[in-house]
Amino acid sequence: xxxxxxxxxxxxxxxxxxxxxxxxxxxxxxxxxxxxxxxxxxxxxxxxxxxxxxxxxxxxxxxxxxxxxxxxxxxxxxxxxxxxxxxxxxxxxxxxxxxxxxxxxxxxxxxxxxxxxxxxxxxxxxxxxxxxxxxxxxxxxxxxxxxxxxxxxxxxxxxxxxxxxxxxxxxxxxxxxxxxxx
Amino acid sequence: xxxxxxxxxxxxxxxxxxxxxxxxxxxxxxxxxxxxxxxxxxxxxxxxxxxxxxxxxxxxxxxxxxxxxxxxxxxxxxxxxxxxxxxxxxxxxxxxxxxxxxxxxxxxxxxxxxxxxxxxxxxxxxxxxxxxxxxxxxxxxxxxxxxxxxxxxxxxxxxxxxxxxxxxxxxxxxxxxxxxxxxxxxxxxxxxxxxxxxxxxxxxxxxxxxxxxxxxxxxxx
Numbered sequence: 001x002x003x004x005x006x007x008x009x010x011x012x013x014x015x016x017x018x019x020x021x022x023x024x025x026x027x028x029x030x031x032x033x034x035x036x037x038x039x040x041x042x043x044x045x046x047x048x049x050x051x052x053x054x055x056x057x058x059x060x061x062x063x064x065x066x067x068x069x070x071x072x073x074x075x076x077x078x079x080x081x082x083x084x085x086x087x088x089x090x091x092x093x094x095x096x097x098x099x100x101x102x103x104x105x106x107x108x109x110x111x112x113x114x115x116x117x118x119x120x121x122x123x124x125x126x127x128x129x130x131x132x133x134x135x136x137x138x139x140x141x142x143x144x145x146x147x148x149x150x151x152x153x154x155x156x157x158x159x160x161x162x163x164x165x166x167x168x169x170x171x172x173x174x175x176x177x178x179x180x181x182x
Numbered sequence: 183x184x185x186x187x188x189x190x191x192x193x194x195x196x197x198x199x200x201x202x203x204x205x206x207x208x209x210x211x212x213x214x215x216x217x218x219x220x221x222x223x224x225x226x227x228x229x230x231x232x233x234x235x236x237x238x239x240x241x242x243x244x245x246x247x248x249x250x251x252x253x254x255x256x257x258x259x260x261x262x263x264x265x266x267x268x269x270x271x272x273x274x275x276x277x278x279x280x281x282x283x284x285x286x287x288x289x290x291x292x293x294x295x296x297x298x299x300x301x302x303x304x305x306x307x308x309x310x311x312x313x314x315x316x317x318x319x320x321x322x323x324x325x326x327x328x329x330x331x332x333x334x335x336x337x338x339x340x341x342x343x344x345x346x347x348x349x350x351x352x353x354x355x356x357x358x359x360x361x362x363x364x365x366x367x368x369x370x371x372x373x374x375x376x377x378x379x380x381x382x383x384x385x386x387x388x389x390x391x392x393x394x395x396x397x398x399x400x401x402x403x
Contacts (some may be wrong), residue, residue, distance in 0.1 A: 016256075017351040019256070021253055021256045021257050024252065024253060024256040024305050025249075025253055027294070028247075028249055028252055028253070028261075032243075032244045032246070032248065032249065033241045033242060033243060036243065036263070037241060037242040037243035038243045038246045040242060042274065049244070050244055050245060050248050052253055053244045053248050054252060055366070057248075057252045058255060059364050060365070061252070061256055062320075063322065063364050066322065066362075066364070069312075071362075078356055080362075080363075081357065083365060084352050084353060084354075084355065084363055084364075084365070087352065087353050088352050088365075091350060095217050115241070115327055117236060117239055118236045118239075118241060119241050120233070121233050121236045121237030122237040122240070122241060124233075124237070125234070125237050133331070136199075136234060139196075139199040139200075140199050140231050140234050141234070141238065144198070144201065144205060145202065146196050146201045146202065147203065149201070161192045161193065161195075161196060162198060163196040164192070164195050164199065164201065165191070165196075166197045167193075168196075168199070168227055168230055169195075169197065169227075171230060171233075171234070172227065172230055175230075175233060177248055179232065
């Protein structure tokens with residue numbers, strides 16, 4: 001399943017290289033959030049983080065034809081561009097009167113992968129039906145037992161039991177389809 | 183719901199989410215100790231609560247204007263490419279091949295790639311390709327044969343301006359001896375006369391201190 005997600009991204013990149021702006025939009029929607037979060041963490045400035053997103057996504061679609069799948073995933077390729085861009089933006093800022101050290105932090109590739117993983121998990125949760133999302137929220141996020149969920153939702157305990165089971169499996173399937181690494 | 187082993191596997195999800203009462207939890211744990219089928223299903227579900235935690239908070243969102251700019255650039259380039267293609271085809275049909283109409287269309291500028299090799303003692307080699315979008319110079323670098331530099335060293339790419347100034351255009355990540363990077367510099371290629379890669383001893387120091395690894399002349403556009 002993770003393979004199909006990777007193929008989907010490579011296909012989007014190929015279409016973006018051919019000038020398909022819907023593919024460009026899909027790539028943007030996939031990566032912009034994690035890139036912005038990465039920019040905020042690394043550069044500490046919302047304006048520079050915006051600039052990073054714009055610069056990276058522009059480079060990604062303009063040079064999409066250069067992506068070589070044998071050298072890694074689309075995400076790895078995008079993250080490599082992001083790292084270089086962050087360093088460039090930091091160095092440009094260093095030439096201004098206000099300077100801030102780019103702190104040594106864990107590998108920027110790891111940070112971006114964590115941010116992207118969180119984004120994919122949110123996408124997986126969004127794929128669930130409202131009923132499935134509700135039981136998972138009550139069971140895990142609110143820490144309620146199944147008997148308490150049944151009382152709150154005024155449902156038979158057996159229904160809550162089944163719904164929880166299928167909700168968890170639906171979430172697992174969505175994560176697989178989106179290529180979330182566990 | 184029961185499995186072929188006869189156990190109610192829906193309770194496994196309840197155990198994973200810590201939603202069972204104590205008696206039920208003990209019962210399910212007893213099954214898991216002796217039933218491979220249930221144990222395998224439990225193992226599949228156990229990592230999921232931690233993933234749910236990962237997605238709990240809403241992620242950061244870049245302002246919508248950034249999306250608009252990126253897409254507007256894509257539409258603009260696609261439109262320019264289509265007009266170029268359509269009108270050049272029309273010119274061919276009309277028997278007016280090339281120069282006059284071609285110049286007015288300002289077709290997509292060519293990419294000029296040059297082979298580069300290392301400056302002794304460096305044995306790097308590869309290609310550097312230059313393109314312009316009229317406002318900036320786009321440099322695509324592919325180099326092989328780069329040795330690992332001791333921390334905090336880094337390979338850095340520079341452009342040498344016609345007015346004598348040197349501009350850093352970015353640092354190169356090296357994986358298995360290869361660096362591939364897409365770099366951008368302000369201004370059209372005519373601004374620049376030379377391209378260098380150096381081995382800088384400290385990536386935190388903006389000054390140019392390290393030896394030259396490759397050197398090339400920026401081609402005329």
